[in-house]
Amino acid sequence: MKSFLAGLITLALLITAVCVNTFYIIKKTDGLIRSLERLPLECSEADTTAFSEEWESSKAWIALTVHRENVDEIDYTLELLRLHCRSGNKEGYLSARQKLLCIAERLRETESFSLSRIF
Amino acid sequence: MVTVFIRTLLIYFILIISMRLMGKRQVGELQLSELIVTIMLSDFAATPIYETDIPFSYAIIPILLLLSVEVILSFIILHAPKLKILLGGRPSLIIRKGILDQKELARQRMCISELISSLRQQGIADINNVEYAILEENGKLSVFEKAEKKPPSAECSGIDICEPGISHSLIIDRNIIARNLENAGWTEGHLKDELRKLQKSPRDVLLFSVNDCGETTIIYKEEQ
Numbered sequence: 001m002k003s004f005l006a007g008l009i010t011l012a013l014l015i016t017a018v019c020v021n022t023f024y025i026i027k028k029t030d031g032l033i034r035s036l037e038r039l040p041l042e043c044s045e046a047d048t049t050a051f052s053e054e055w056e057s058s059k060a061w062i063a064l065t066v067h068r069e070n071v072d073e074i075d076y077t078l079e080l081l082r083l084h085c086r087s088g089n090k091e092g093y094l095s096a097r098q099k100l101l102c103i104a105e106r107l108r109e110t111e112s113f114s115l116s117r118i119f
Numbered sequence: 120m121v122t123v124f125i126r127t128l129l130i131y132f133i134l135i136i137s138m139r140l141m142g143k144r145q146v147g148e149l150q151l152s153e154l155i156v157t158i159m160l161s162d163f164a165a166t167p168i169y170e171t172d173i174p175f176s177y178a179i180i181p182i183l184l185l186l187s188v189e190v191i192l193s194f195i196i197l198h199a200p201k202l203k204i205l206l207g208g209r210p211s212l213i214i215r216k217g218i219l220d221q222k223e224l225a226r227q228r229m230c231i232s233e234l235i236s237s238l239r240q241q242g243i244a245d246i247n248n249v250e251y252a253i254l255e256e257n258g259k260l261s262v263f264e265k266a267e268k269k270p271p272s273a274e275c276s277g278i279d280i281c282e283p284g285i286s287h288s289l290i291i292d293r294n295i296i297a298r299n300l301e302n303a304g305w306t307e308g309h310l311k312d313e314l315r316k317l318q319k320s321p322r323d324v325l326l327f328s329v330n331d332c333g334e335t336t337i338i339y340k341e342e343q
Contacts, residue, residue, distance in 0.1 A: 003194070011188065011191065
């Protein structure tokens with residue numbers, strides 16, 4: 001009986017942890033997507049820095065439960081975004097901005113309660 | 120490399136704890152669900168060791184999930200015999216009262232040569248000597264010989280013998296095992312007295328065991 005209860009509690013804790021983690025990641029990625037959409041089409045270092053700080057604040061937790069490849073891709077693209085912004089490369093900046101949006105949306109879809117990626 | 124090293128150690132200890140919590144049967148004779156869990160555990164454990172891009176939680180969560188589901192399922196099966204049969208199958212009578220059930224043999228996809236081989240492995244050279252052969256859920260064959268083929272027992276021969284039971288190891292490699300002393304009904308003082316009669320001490324002994332009839336077996340440590 002004790003082991004059954006321990007198993008049940010473990011299962012309940014796991015389900016809770018998975019759900020809490022999913023809600024957290026969805027919330028954070030939604031925030032990142034909104035921030036990216038609010039980034040002006042004309043580059044602004046202040047805005048890109050603000051976005052970078054927002055990402056850094058969420059990164060540690062997201063990296064615990066998400067494939068490292070996604071996290072690295074965001075880091076890399078963010079660096080590109082800042083680089084293009086500093087160098088005044090508008091096309092590069094817009095391309096990096098769009099890529100970040102795609103990655104964030106993909107991350108949200110991967111971590112959401114959806115059966116689309118089961119098979 | 121440090122990541123791989125630490126992950127290997129962590130996953131190793133987590134697996135030991137998980138397998139220990141699942142019980143002895145996981146290590147010994149496996150039921151179907153237990154076999155599946157063991158196979159899956161090894162894969163879940165191995166992948167994050169060399170795939171360092173995968174978060175550690177990708178190993179921990181599946182391992183804990185399998186552990187909890189296996190424990191819950193085992194408990195439910197205990198109280199639902201029909202579910203046990205559904206998941207684990209039931210034993211099959213291959214030989215019943217000395218007669219081979221060929222239909223059951225075919226149902227189990229077992230050929231006669233395999234059956235003969237299994238009987239041989241159990242020390243039975245002639246299938247005619249078998250009263251019952253049961254194919255258990257874990258795939259092992261349990262065999263019961265015909266009474267007239269078995270060596271006569273002490274009871275049949277009217278011989279009164281002491282039941283030797285099991286052998287309790289009281290000293291293993293110079294160390295006195297207190298738990299076994301208790302099981303054998305001996306005290307440490309009694310043990311040392313017996314050794315003193317032989318002019319020995321526990322430090323001279325590799326193995327000292329006693330059975331339920333009081334017969335002792337002593338192996339002394341060889342001088343290096």
